[in-house]
Amino acid sequence: MDVIVIDTPQLGDRSYLVHDGKHALVIDAQRDIDRVEAAASAAGVEITHVAETHIHNDYLTGGLVYARKHGVAYLVNAADEVAFERTPIADGETVEVGELAVKAVATPGHTHNHLSFVVSHGDQQAVFSGGSVLYGSVGRTDLLGREHMVGLTHDQYASARRLAKEADAAAELYPTHGFGSFCSSGPATGAGGSTLGEQFETNHVYTDADEEHFVSDLIANLTAYPSYYVHMGPGNSAGPGEPDLGVPESLDPKELRTRLEAGEWVVDLRNRVAYASEHLKGTISFEYGNGNSFSTYLGWLFPYDRKLTLVGSREDVENAIRDLSRIGIDSPDAALGEDPRALAPEAAVSSYPRVDWEGMLAERRPDEVILDVRRADEYEASRIEGAVNIPLHELLTRLDEVPAGRLWVHCGSGYRSGVAASLLERAGHDVVQVDDAFDRAAAAGLPIAA
Structure with missing residues (x-):
């Protein structure tokens, strides 16, 4: 068995091409399927099945497009309500992909109908855990609504233990999330690889023997996630089409x-x-x-x-x-x-001015506002004394709360402050972008509160 990783760092996710040298399975394909086609061609294998671990919340899938284009089986949980034809699969069922045995294991938590796939080839075994067990943590449990969050977090705890019974400790672990995606929760490490057994020793879903503590701790550490997620689940249930990736003619x-x-x-x-x-x-x-x-x-x-x-x-x-x-x-x-x-x-x-921390200290008047556009959890953990916090993702809906006068706009690295400064200037504000890393602020002489 060989596993080819198709990485999408822009979203912090991974897709996988799993094959026996001739026949292959794709798991959690991204929408731009030409990368999957290229990987299969380079490996000299024929894809016969495409599978989803869950109805994704952070991207549109390419699974349906690939299955229709190439006439292959599309494995989606039989319990999911979708608007397209698929090959339904349920907990405990096994599908043969060439010499590979692909077993579906119900692992609810990230979603209600989440599946993991345990793939065996002789004495080799691999676990494709989607948004269940990640490297260091588990998938977040609040994306289906706060009313489901506590129950789904308990489900995550139980699902991790179910996987531990269904696969060997030596099995390689291949999660979809955990590489920067906001679908991750807690202390996901973003490591390049791991085994299930390694997670038994390092992942808090296994090391925390108190289920109630695990649940309360995970929920307490959930942070804001992108608003576009609201479009992804419905889009995946409806069945995304193939995107047009061509560059249009330039506007006059x-x-x-x-x-x-x-x-x-x-x-x-x-x-x-x-x-x-x-x-x-x-x-x-x-x-x-x-x-x-x-x-x-x-x-x-x-x-x-x-x-x-x-x-x-x-x-x-x-x-x-x-x-x-x-x-x-x-x-x-x-x-x-x-x-x-x-x-x-x-x-x-x-245009507008752009400075580092030293520049701000030299040029800012005491009455001018420092605007921190980091998330609320970042601000609460550590902030410049007296700074006003309006997170970037809330800025457009809270423009009426933006203080008058010149604004010195900062974030954690400079990216978000650049976006915020442009939005604020567009709305008529006088801005200076602080283009510097927040972790340099104290050394530069800024007073820090925590």
Whole structure:
């Protein structure tokens, strides 16, 4: 048995291609299935089955598209209510994929109908745990509503023990979440690999012998998650179509100017340094290619009923289109180029200052507000004394709470403060972006409260 990891760091998830040298199974495929097709071609194997561990909350699946396109079986829990034909599978059932035996094991917790798959090939064994047991923790249990959270957290605890009975300690463990996805909970480590047995020794779902303590501790540490999740479950139950990943023709300058003046969502993909220096007035800064924040934060803030226009290089636009398709933002328009004045010569341009902590200390007046746009849990753990906290993901709905006067906007690394500064400037505020790591603030001389 060989397992090929198809990593999607932009969302913090993994898909898997599992094969015996001839026949293969795909587990939790992302929507852009050309990566799955390329992996199968490179391995010289034929995919005969596609499987889902659960109806995903953080991305749209490519499982249905792949199954229809290639005429293969699509394994989805028989208990899930879906609007498409699938090959139903239930707890305890085993499917043969070439020489592989694929057993479905009910592991509710992340969702009610969550399955894990225990795959055996001779004396080899692997566990594909989806959003059940992760490296260091388990999948979060609040995505189906707070009313289900306590019961699902108890289910996670029981499901981990069910997996321990269904698979050997030496079995390699392959979770879908836990690599940066907000579907993770608690202290997920993001490790590159692990066995089930290693998790027995290190994962709090196994090391905490008190189920009530585990439940209360996990729930207490759940933090905010992206608002676009609300679209993913229904989209996956309905059956996502194949995305159009092509780059559209560039908008002409007049049309781009019209959209800016109308207040439409026009997103500048350039790095935040270039954006702060000069940008088309009315655009919003979502830097592409610096870490894996783009999809998460754009999806978190973007109103799904609006039209999106991307501004940037052809390469960045192409990559952004692929990333956004995974969360159901399809077919954005584009203005190709990185020179704001050339893209729309008659449109207004703007800029705002960008500083580090030392710059803020040197230039800020005592009466000017420091605006912290990190999540509330980050702010509560450690903050600059006197800073006002409005998390980035709440900013658009709380603009009336933003203090008057010049704002010194910071976050944890500079990415979110860049987005926030652009939104605030767009709303008419006088902003300075603090583009620095929060963990440098104390050393730079800022007073820190905890």
